[in-house]
Amino acid sequence: MRYGYWLPVFGGWLRNVADEGMAASWEYSKRLARRSEQIGYDLTLVAELNLNDIKGEDAPALDAWTTAAALTAVTDRLEYMVAVRPTFHNPALLAKQAANIDGIGGGGRLSLNVVSSWWKDEATQYGVGFEQHDDRYGRTAEWLTVVDNLWKRDRFTFEGKYYRVTDTALAPKPVTRPRPTIYAGGESEAAKELIARTCDAYVMHGDPPERVAAKVADMRARRDRLGLPPMRYGVAAYAVVRETEAEAAAEVGRITDVKQSAAGYKNYQQWLAGTQLEQRVSLEDYSVSNRGLRAGLIGTPGRVRDRVAAFAAAGVDLLLLQCSPQLEEMERFADRVIRPAGL
DSSP: OEEEEEOOTTSOSOTTOSOOSOOSSHHHHHHHHHHHHHTTOOEEEEOOOSSOTTTOTTSOOOOHHHHHHHHHHTOSSOEEEEEEOGGGSOHHHHHHHHHHHHTSTTSOOEEEEEOOOOOHHHHHHTTOOOOOHHHHHHHHHHHHHHHHHHHHOSEEEEEOSSOEEEEEEOOSOOSSSSOOOEEEOOOSHHHHHHHHHHOSEEEEOSOOHHHHHHHHHHHHHHHHHHTOOOOEEEEEEEOEEOSSHHHHHHHHHHHTOOOTTSGGGTTHHHHHHHOOOSSOOOHHHHTTSTTGGGGOOEESHHHHHHHHHHHHHTTOOEEEEEOSSHHHHHHHHIIIIISOTTO
């Protein structure tokens, strides 16, 4: 199992706690990234939103791409899975930027998490067009075609509905060959078909191992039908590790005590309207984002280790953790789960 985590570019993950002790700042991000690779973490996901989805749109939110570039230069082995939304990035320019970042700090540590935008207000504020769900995936398919070919070919020409490039050269190429890993997630039929055809890894919202196993089996079948090699599989999870079940339950109660007046609730209905999920999402689920609590990494160290083993058996090879406060809880998770003493 590989262990990753969400970089807290929004200053935390809880919509009912104003200050979680992890500022949306360069200093905190640098401290967290450097420490995380020392204690056993392999990857950090750098989310991309220009407005703050968690603390309210007036709160600070770090830019994903400049943050990832800077962190790559001050760390040694951590992989940076940087979110990218095609509606916000010209594919040829992004391919160039990504190739450059992949060569920083020893090289070969960049991957992409391709996300189709869902937040209409953010698009409006930043002057970007907002498309309906399946149209976004049509754009994403063209976007990926341009990026992939510019990374692999000396020259590339393409003319589609959304993008056009003519005899385009891109150098230097990414260090990672044949290309940086492309992750994506989605639960609609359009999303799953696109991911099966064009991506290298599938990342899922939090769910129990048995439900995740069914999703992995479905994606494997899609890849087999297309004659494509196996994918990697990741799951988002919110981790609560405590010495007793009672302590863990008390912490879950604290982080799910969400009031509808919380600043982060403002975009809740827009998020539901802008996505096509397989399951109904409660306000309690939304309190920590990405259905992280449903993954069940909650309880005593032994129970959480058993849950990790169940995910591995389901075909998962990457867990993407959220915690609060991030650094302290990741230290605890590393000590009790990743490399527990005496085991």
